[in-house]
Amino acid sequence: MSLKLYIGNYNYSSWSLRPWLVLKKAELPFETEVIDLDVDGYKEKLFNLTDQGTVPVLEVNGDRIADSLAISEFCAKAVPNLWPKNLNDKIEAKRVVKLMHTGFESLRTEAPMNLRRRTISKLPKKCLDDAHIMVELWDDLLSKHNGPFLFNDWCIADAFYTPAATRFESYGIPRSERADTYISELMSDVDFQEWEAEAFIESHTLIDTDRVNL
């Protein structure tokens, strides 16, 4: 099987990071191609890949799958153990992934992923409310499953919350002790660190994103 993942910039593309982590954990060999976001002609490049006009996109033997969750589901069908084994846990993991995939809008907008960024910003209340709800969700799952990951063993849910975890670090967002340990766990993951190293050497910048909450 030949796999190629088209991604946005390492520093900013939270949606790309998620399936990239899933592919790594699945140990499926894949090539990566970066498409610089917000430069002349970038949207055309994205629409040339799929009708969705977004990254990530996974090319599988020439066919293309758009969307981080669809790509993750493809991996979970190809390889066991990317979702929890226990049926109820699997249902719950899918629920919290869906929540991340469609929700926490204010946190995503007001505190965009920016791996090179370290600041202590005054964030809008709605954004802090989202962060608080996320911390409660993590605390519940980590205590129920006795961590280190949301369902004890690493699963797709942890990939989906990794970019969110980085925002707590980038913007100095308050969190519980347990959530802080979880964030450290995700950010010291060897695959995440490989991605982060690419972000640190990447020269492309998104000026508007870098300005958010300055």
Ligand SMILES: N[C@@H](CCC(=O)N[C@@H](CS)C(=O)NCC(=O)O)C(=O)O
């Ligand atoms: N629901 C999509 C969202 C993908 C998405 O919005 N990706 C951003 C990059 S992180 C993008 O392609 N943006 C293109 C644009 O801004 O025009 C997914 O889960 O993959």
